[in-house]
Amino acid sequence: MKIISKPYQLSLAFSLVLPLTIFAFLSSAYAFLVDTSQNQAFESRPQAAANSKRPVSFPAFKLASVNFITGGGNLVFSAPDFTDKSVETCKSLGFNKTSCASGVPGNTCPYNSSYFSQCCDERYKYSKSKCVYPNTISGDSCGGKYMCYCDRSLYKVTASSCKAPLVPASGSGNSCVEDGVIYYSSCVCPATYTQVCNGNNMEGTGQGCTIGGITKYISCQCKAGYNLTCANSTPENASDYCLKDGIKYYSRCKTCPNACKLNSCPAGVSCSKEECSGKYCANSCSTGYVDLENYWCNGALKCLLR
Numbered sequence: 001m002k003i004i005s006k007p008y009q010l011s012l013a014f015s016l017v018l019p020l021t022i023f024a025f026l027s028s029a030y031a032f033l034v035d036t037s038q039n040q041a042f043e044s045r046p047q048a049a050a051n052s053k054r055p056v057s058f059p060a061f062k063l064a065s066v067n068f069i070t071g072g073g074n075l076v077f078s079a080p081d082f083t084d085k086s087v088e089t090c091k092s093l094g095f096n097k098t099s100c101a102s103g104v105p106g107n108t109c110p111y112n113s114s115y116f117s118q119c120c121d122e123r124y125k126y127s128k129s130k131c132v133y134p135n136t137i138s139g140d141s142c143g144g145k146y147m148c149y150c151d152r153s154l155y156k157v158t159a160s161s162c163k164a165p166l167v168p169a170s171g172s173g174n175s176c177v178e179d180g181v182i183y184y185s186s187c188v189c190p191a192t193y194t195q196v197c198n199g200n201n202m203e204g205t206g207q208g209c210t211i212g213g214i215t216k217y218i219s220c221q222c223k224a225g226y227n228l229t230c231a232n233s234t235p236e237n238a239s240d241y242c243l244k245d246g247i248k249y250y251s252r253c254k255t256c257p258n259a260c261k262l263n264s265c266p267a268g269v270s271c272s273k274e275e276c277s278g279k280y281c282a283n284s285c286s287t288g289y290v291d292l293e294n295y296w297c298n299g300a301l302k303c304l305l306r
Contacts, residue, residue, distance in 0.1 A: 086109075086111040086112040087112060087115070089109075089111050089112075090109035090111055090112050090115040091115070093109065094117050095107075095108075095109035095112075095115040095116055095117045096115070096117070097115065097116050097117065097118065097119065098114055098115060098116075100119035101119070102119065103119040103120050103121050103122055104119070104120055104121075104122045104124075104125070105118075105119065105120070105143070106118045106119065106120035106124065106142050106143020106144070106145065107143040107144060108143075116143070117143075118142065118143060120142035120143045120145065121142065121147075123147045123149070123179075124138075124141065124142040124143065124145040124146060124147055125145050126145060126146050126147065126148040127145065127146070128146060130148065131146065131148035134150070134151075134154075134155075134173060134175075134176045135148045135149060135150060135176060135177075135178065136148070136149055136150070136151045148178075149178050150176035150177070150178040150183040151176075152183075154176070154185060155175070155176040155183035155184060155185055156183070156184075156185070156186065157183065157184050157185075157186060157187055158181065158182065158183060158184065159182065159184070161187065162184075162187035163187075164207075165189065165190060165193065165207055165209045166187040166188065166189065166209060166211075167187065167188060167189075167190055168182075168184035168186075168187060168188075169184050169185050169186045169187070169188045173185070174186075187211075188211065189209035189211055189216055190209065192218050193208075193209040193216040193217060193218055194216060194218075195216060195217045195218065195219055195220050196214065196215070196216055196217075197217050197220035197221075199220070199242070199243060199244075200241065200242060200243065201222060201223045201226050201240070201241065201242035201251075202220050202221070202222060202223065202242055202243075202244065203220065203221060203222075203223050204216075204217025204218075204219070204220055204221075205217055205218060205219045205220065205221050206218055206219075220244070221244070222242035222244050222249050223242060225251045226241065226242040226249045226250065226251050227249055227251075228249060228250045228251065228252070228253050229247065229248070229249060229250070230250050230253035230254075232256065232276065232277070233253040233254050233255070233256045233276040234253065234254050234275055234276055235250040235252065235253055235254070236250075236252040236253065236254055237250075237252070254276055255276075256274070256276030256277050257274070257276075258274070258276075258277050258279070259274055259279075259281060260272070260273070260274035260277060260279035260280050260281035261279055261281075262279055262280035262281065262282065263279065263280070264280060265280045265282070266282065268285060268286050269282045269283075269284075269285060269286060270282075270283050270284045270285065270286050271283060
């Protein structure tokens with residue numbers, strides 16, 4: 001027969017009794033909770049009454065404390081390591097650029113906007129829906145964007161291209177805006193330039209405006225020196241004149257001697273008319289008349305019928 005020492009017996013007894021005691025305590029607490037949840041009347045009683053009805057005793061034992069010891073005797077909680085995979089993803093899809101020596105980024109990576117696949121001319125910045133008449137959309141694209149420009153075959157000039165007095169053409173369809181610059185279809189004369197001063201001895205006033213070989217002016221005038229109407233005489237050259245507003249203007253008129261004095265030619269007298277003065281001169285008696293001793297009367301020959 002093997003004799004077991006007393007300390008060992010006590011240790012063995014404690015190891016057997018302790019689990020049973022804990023189990024009995026937990027069972028008692030569970031029964032108390034179940035009874036509480038099922039007995040509504042019990043819930044309404046004061047806590048003291050409930051405690052007096054079901055006394056609970058705790059076994060006399062001690063719980064051992066638990067310590068987690070890590071390397072070096074210190075417990076270290078490190079932040080989880082979350083690696084950004086977007087850069088690798090973008091590069092694997094061909095989005096390898098992060099800057100452009102010239103131009104602007106095109107075709108940006110959907111996983112990381114800092115990466116893109118190509119550098120585009122800065123004019124490629126429009127979507128098709130944003131380019132409307134009279135602008136023209138480019139046939140090619142870069143990074144999904146297009147150029148929106150003015151067709152130079154239709155819109156050839158800018159305001160600075162039109163030298164005074166020419167002005168840019170106005171009206172619908174005559175202008176187009178590209179990157180803030182206005183292009184026009186052509187340069188035209190201002191609306192006030194309507195006169196073509198190509199008449200005989202005529203010239204335009206002020207500066208002329210020439211389009212297609214035709215020069216127009218605001219108004220016309222006769223050349224210097226053509227300002228005589230020769231109303232009391234005759235022009236030296238009847239074909240050398242300037243016609244303005246229906247009136248002929250000459251540069252020179254004949255000098256009138258004013259030799260004739262009669263306003264009309266008397267009866268029986270043969271007269272000549274001085275064109276410059278419009279007066280008549282009595283020259284002789286008409287056929288069938290004889291002069292009366294060649295006397296004059298107020299410059300008129302007195303003629304008597306035979």
